[in-house]
Amino acid sequence: MENSTNGLEVVYEKVPTLTDTLMHYCPGCSHGVVHRVIMEVIHEMGITEQTIGVAPVGCSVFAYNYMNIDMQEAAHGRATAAATGVKRVHPDKFVFTYQGDGDLAAIGTGETIHTVNRGENILMVFVNNGVYGMTGGQMAPTTLAGMKTTTSPFGRDVATMGSPLRITELIANLPGALYVTRQSVHSTAAVRKLKKAIQLSFEYQKLNQGTCFIEVVSNCPSGWKMTPVESNQWLVENMFPVYPPGDIKVPKPPAVNN
Amino acid sequence: MIRGTVVIAHDVCKGCELCIVACPQECLGLSDHLNARGYRFAQLNADTCTGCVNCAIVCPDSVITVYREPKKKGSRL
């Protein structure tokens, strides 16, 4: 049953910075929401023509099929290096990376730390869902203690497989990190906060004072073997205690002149 | 009560139900039959929609367009 729309005005619709390509993400996956929020900010800030995104290998490897801006697909773990290359030759453009936890906190750890340590003037969007999704749900550095994945089938054993890696707190200590925050998209309020954080990051990028880093604690219905609704509840009860949402590092007011 | 409604791209929806749990009016539900891609899809089950946009905000696949009654002339938005 659809109510007629005559007499009503549109208050929310898909932005043109998202292509019409159907997303390959599993039903209820946070990636779709994070893609949408970034593209809404780029559209609403009117910077479509000045923004270049870099997405490496992971579930988001096909990001360029969905993000209707100039994009590069980088090697696994190397998105921030590629983004450094892009930003250095186009310092006036907005550049962001869009990475998963395996990419940013395992194979790309070296690039992650040194990109932030150089204070590279880019935004790093870090989708942390605790598993390698694209390859079928293997353990990632951010997999929780005791959490079952296809490569920690009996639960992650901290004694032999180490503890969940809180990379966001780690890079927040680097002077090059200007703005570091952890968000999520499990609820309407959370999505609104993420959008604010992304908008703020692009504003900060105009100031060229360091790297902006947004971790988005996300779900993986398929990898966690749950329904989307269950996964967002599980996320709150299990991921948030280890990865508490909230700002971790915010520049002092003088850095923001608007 | 503000009147609103939603238009859902039934053939794109993957039936993840995130909009259903996000709707304060509880006026969304899953269809009985499947769309072309084999998913049950979200649909409006009641006319209590206020156009609050909650559903569209959590939708991973941007399938929801939200409409709302325009504010009375002259009232500040």
Added chain:
Amino acid sequence: MGSINGTSETKLMKGNEALAEAALRAGMQAYFGYPITPQSEILEYLIIHGPKRGSVVLQAESEVAAINMVYGAAGAGARVMISSSSPGISLMQEGISYIAAAELPCVIVNVQRGGPGLGTIQPAQADYFQAVKGGGHGDYRLIVLAPNSVQEMADFMFDGFRLTEQYRIPVMILSDGALGQMMEKVTLAPDGSLPLTQKPWATTGKPASRERNFITSLHIEPEMMEEVNLHLQRKYKELQKEVRYELHHTDDADIVLVAFGLSARICEKVMDLAREKGIRAGIVRPITLYPFPSDILREIAEHAGAFLTVEMNAGQMVEDVRLAVNGKKPVFFKGRMGGMIPTPEEVLAELESIVEHQLLHA
């Protein structure tokens, strides 16, 4: 671009520094590097002179990061160069495969050192296979130029940028520690003698006037991936017209030395010594190692008695010489490994024994 270098200049320069200076004059817009002997002077020279002449110069945290910075900058349309030495070039192989698949223009300089493993810092040519047979995963090739003087270290920067942008195939300059470290007279072309080219495919930020650009090497549908491969192979065939080599006395030669880079200089001495002894020796010096000068070798095999390939490795280019000659005439090999440089005398001795046993009693 600084106009101080608006005229051509002749100077005495170290190979690495001549290459770096030439890169700036050739319009380089970005360089990413990492310290490794024997090529660190390239990074050091560019850190001083690059930024004030309009080039990004960045020391990365690893060669893996550096080659992916090249991917980003080249994908964004900049004229980009990167340099390293053997172990560092090995670290870059995955990145180079991505760059080749995405058809991004760039110049990669390998100032070779003795290997394998950490090896030594002395000059060698043991990365020939890696350079000419692709090097990383998948079917792709690089255009490979092999300088054998400080002058060519400089000149090949211009050729490298021109070829890589013309064909959108990465170009490797395969040099070595000796060429990098030694000083020779070099004439440097003026700034701006290689104008920048248009790159409508680059990710510069999508204006409303065009569809968005995206740089990728991912083509999940095999039909699409095969099409990309067929396209690359067509381009590699086109490269045949870019073959370059140098000949010395091959028209009357009984025995022909085949050598590239530093080894070719040694062979010039060997040829003179041989001719003094009445042995008609000649040289074929491949300058493009890919595309490989097979045709001229086949042609010379019609009249030459035998070939002697001289390399600073265990015998790599010799295989391509044999493929070219295809059994028509015998192809021998003389090499030194691990950073040792063959002496003219020992190569001459090998040459004389071949003439003695093969040609006179054949």
